[in-house]
Every structure is written in C-alpha cells, then in structure tokens.
Amino acid sequence: MPAAKRVGVSDIAKHAGVSIGTVSNYLNYPERVSDTLKEKIGASIKELGYTPRRNTLLPQRENAVPRLIGYIMTDIEHSLFTFIHEGAQEVCEENDLQLIALNASSDAQRQNELVKTLIDMNVAGILLSTISDSPEDVAAARAANIPIILLDHTNPRHADQVCCVLENNMAAGQIAADELIRIGCSRIAFAAHSFDYESVQDRQMGVEKTIARTHGSTQLELINSKGLMFEDGYQLGLDIIDTMKRSGLDAIPDGIITVSDALAAGVLSAFHDHNGPRVPEDVCVIGMEGARLETKCPMSLTVVNAPAIDMGRKAMAQMLDYIDNPAAHVHSTTLIEPTLIRRASTRAE
The missing domain is CATH 3.40.50.2300 (Response regulator)
Structure with missing residues (x-):
C-alpha cells in the first residue's frame, strides 16, 4: 500500500479557511496572528495530525545544494504577486523546499540587485516576476548555473530560452x-x-x-x-x-x-x-x-x-523539473486562462 500523503501547510490553510502565509505566521511568528485565527488553525492542525517538518533551509552536508528558492516579485502591493507567492509556497512546502520572497518595488535596478543577492546566496532556483525585458538577469542566473523561471512575462528578447508562466x-x-x-x-x-x-x-x-x-x-x-x-x-x-x-x-x-x-x-x-x-x-x-x-x-x-495561485504552482512545478532533470528539461511558455466573475458592479443580463 502506498504511504499516506503527509499533511502540509497548504492542507492546514485549506482546512482552516486561511491563507498559507497565515499558517506560516502561526508556526513561525505567532504574535502576528489573531487569537481567533490561532484557534482555527490550532484546531485544524490537531484534527489533521500535522507534524512540522525539519528545517531544510540549511544544507545537511558539506557542499550540499541549498534547498532554498528565491522569488522576486514586481511589487508586493499588487495582489497578483502575493497570490503567485502562495501558489509557489504551497508546492515548496510539499517538496521540502523553503521559499524566500523579495520585493523589487517596480524598480528595474532594484530587481537586478536582488537577482545578484540570490545568486550570492547560491539559491537552488529563482522565480522572477520581471518588471520588463531582463536578459541580463537571465544571463546572470545562467552564468551561475542557477535555474530561473519568469512569471507574468514572456521570454526576453536577446536572451537564452527560459520557462515562462503567465496569464493569458x-x-x-x-x-x-x-x-x-x-x-x-x-x-x-x-x-x-x-x-x-x-x-x-x-x-x-x-x-x-x-x-x-x-x-x-x-x-x-x-x-x-x-x-x-x-x-x-x-x-x-x-x-x-x-x-x-x-x-x-x-x-x-x-x-x-x-x-x-x-x-x-x-x-x-x-x-x-x-x-x-x-x-x-x-x-x-x-x-x-x-x-x-x-x-x-x-x-x-x-x-x-x-489565475495567480495556479501560476505560482505551475512555475514551481517547472522549477522542480528543472532542478531534478537539468539535462532533459525542456523550456516552455505556459499561458494560464483567466475567468470572469460577475458581481454587482456590472448589470445583469
């Protein structure tokens, strides 16, 4: 019989009706979570039998590849990028990876500096919600032999082929x-x-x-x-x-x-x-x-x-394949389709 799927942070979030980030705060920064939400999350943890995983942020042996993924978002004030973060974090949680998010604040120079920071940290991969065509950032990651995947943007002109995940x-x-x-x-x-x-x-x-x-x-x-x-x-x-x-x-x-x-x-x-x-x-x-x-x-x-959460999930799925099968990985552009949700600000039929 196959082993039962281990309960993860995403399972707790879904069961409690909160975001993955709120569960993460509950586990790591409880002072940021209200008493009401603490009760809901605590009850879900108990009911589902969640056991915190070991900290995989640091390598377990000398010269091991760090199990850390860096995500650079265009601007944290726009919910598209925080939703992408939630989707990516969900997949990271399920695969014993840690995700660190950095905010470029819609500043191309700051984005370049953050890419260099992640390269200096020797992260296992970079998710980049790029502000504009950024062939220099792609080239820098490639030169450091670090997988990079673009979000919310197609492959930059005059850059090597990379995976791109974006809304249509x-x-x-x-x-x-x-x-x-x-x-x-x-x-x-x-x-x-x-x-x-x-x-x-x-x-x-x-x-x-x-x-x-x-x-x-x-x-x-x-x-x-x-x-x-x-x-x-x-x-x-x-x-x-x-x-x-x-x-x-x-x-x-x-x-x-x-x-x-x-x-x-x-x-x-x-x-x-x-x-x-x-x-x-x-x-x-x-x-x-x-x-x-x-x-x-x-x-x-x-x-x-x-479909921002799906974009984050898909990007991390591509990243995992890139990390695990670098020679066989095929770079591709994935378009995820949006949907209309009708509410009160438009007339009925």
Missing part, C-alpha cells in the same frame, strides 16, 4: 470588453498605467481587438490613471464625476475596465462618496485581477480573475 493577458482584455459589450455598453474606457509593461500592453490589445470587431458601434477611450493603486482610482473617479457634472452622462464612459482591482475600487469609492454616476445603472466597472478588496470597495466588483 490578451484573453483577459477580450473577456472584459466582451462582457461590457454584451450588457449594452457602447462607450468603454480602459484605465491603466505603466503602459510599457507587457501585461498591460497585452490586456489593452485584447480590449482593442474586441472593440474593433464592433465596427464603430463601440467607442474606446484609453485613460492613463497615473498609477495602479486605490488612490489613483479615486482621483480618476473624481475626474469622471467632474466631467459628468459639466457635460452630462453622455460625456463619460458607460463601461470602465481597470487594469488593476485597486484602481476599480478607488473609482467606485469616489462615485459612492461624491454622488457620482450610479453603478451599474449608469456605469459598469470591471477589474482585472481578482484581488481581496472587501475593506476598500463599497460594492462587490466584477473581475476578470487572474
């Missing part, structure tokens, strides 16, 4: 635009920032291609939100309200697609706080991540849900 961002743009057109919107705005980011460009392209198929019956406005956070969306919402008060409802979009959910939450909050257009009667709003926004958003947000 063009499909995400198409899904959002299709939904707004289906429910009757004819003046659609795509609000974004960092238009040089590959993921933003691909989402914009998906929106544009879908609207082009309407042969002029649907208008598209591109709006530079000057940022991707809640505050940027709030200011955008105020600007839309000002236009509506000066020129009427017909002068503003009747459908808004925001490249991040935080932007959408800011727009909705501004509308709510300042007697803006009614949502969804006057304006429908769709976000493009699937972030946790319960504390900031005045209503439930329709989203094109990014």
Whole structure:
C-alpha cells in the first residue's frame, strides 16, 4: 500500500479557511496572528495530525545544494504577486523546499540587485516576476548555473530560452470588453498605467481587438490613471464625476475596465462618496485581477480573475523539473486562462 500523503501547510490553510502565509505566521511568528485565527488553525492542525517538518533551509552536508528558492516579485502591493507567492509556497512546502520572497518595488535596478543577492546566496532556483525585458538577469542566473523561471512575462528578447508562466493577458482584455459589450455598453474606457509593461500592453490589445470587431458601434477611450493603486482610482473617479457634472452622462464612459482591482475600487469609492454616476445603472466597472478588496470597495466588483495561485504552482512545478532533470528539461511558455466573475458592479443580463 502506498504511504499516506503527509499533511502540509497548504492542507492546514485549506482546512482552516486561511491563507498559507497565515499558517506560516502561526508556526513561525505567532504574535502576528489573531487569537481567533490561532484557534482555527490550532484546531485544524490537531484534527489533521500535522507534524512540522525539519528545517531544510540549511544544507545537511558539506557542499550540499541549498534547498532554498528565491522569488522576486514586481511589487508586493499588487495582489497578483502575493497570490503567485502562495501558489509557489504551497508546492515548496510539499517538496521540502523553503521559499524566500523579495520585493523589487517596480524598480528595474532594484530587481537586478536582488537577482545578484540570490545568486550570492547560491539559491537552488529563482522565480522572477520581471518588471520588463531582463536578459541580463537571465544571463546572470545562467552564468551561475542557477535555474530561473519568469512569471507574468514572456521570454526576453536577446536572451537564452527560459520557462515562462503567465496569464493569458490578451484573453483577459477580450473577456472584459466582451462582457461590457454584451450588457449594452457602447462607450468603454480602459484605465491603466505603466503602459510599457507587457501585461498591460497585452490586456489593452485584447480590449482593442474586441472593440474593433464592433465596427464603430463601440467607442474606446484609453485613460492613463497615473498609477495602479486605490488612490489613483479615486482621483480618476473624481475626474469622471467632474466631467459628468459639466457635460452630462453622455460625456463619460458607460463601461470602465481597470487594469488593476485597486484602481476599480478607488473609482467606485469616489462615485459612492461624491454622488457620482450610479453603478451599474449608469456605469459598469470591471477589474482585472481578482484581488481581496472587501475593506476598500463599497460594492462587490466584477473581475476578470487572474489565475495567480495556479501560476505560482505551475512555475514551481517547472522549477522542480528543472532542478531534478537539468539535462532533459525542456523550456516552455505556459499561458494560464483567466475567468470572469460577475458581481454587482456590472448589470445583469
């Protein structure tokens, strides 16, 4: 009979209804966890019979390969990257690996420095949510004989082939635009920032291609939100309200697609706080991540849900194959499909 699968942190998180990071804090930094969650997690540990594993951060013999994976995220403030972390951590936990996450803060130079830091640490592999084409980071990891996998970005131009795992961002743009057109919107705005980011460009392209198929019956406005956070969306919402008060409802979009959910939450909050257009009667709003926004958003947000946790899992599965079978490993690009989740910020059929 095969041995029973050992209970891991991901099993505890699922059973207790919390994130993997919360369970990790419970085990390592209990002062960061509320008493209520401690009770839930403790009960799950007892019921499932979880036994903490040995610490694999340090090699067990001289010159052994460190069992540490480094993950550099573009910006920790964006939930896409923290969800990727959760998926990667789940696979690491199940395979006796440790995962360390570092924040590039959307700064390309900082990203380069963090890659060098992980190389100096002689990590077993690097997951990189790269800010832009970064052939120098790929080359540095390759020169150090450290496997590297890119997240949320395709293989850089002028770089050796590497594995890439990303959302089908063009499909995400198409899904959002299709939904707004289906429910009757004819003046659609795509609000974004960092238009040089590959993921933003691909989402914009998906929106544009879908609207082009309407042969002029649907208008598209591109709006530079000057940022991707809640505050940027709030200011955008105020600007839309000002236009509506000066020129009427017909002068503003009747459908808004925001490249991040935080932007959408800011727009909705501004509308709510300042007697803006009614949502969804006057304006429908769709976000493009699937972030946790319960504390900031005045209503439930329709989203094109990014498969971020699956991206993290898939990237780590690729990494394991890369580490265990370096000669036979085949580099590939994996697109994971997004899904639409309809909520109150868009009209029903």
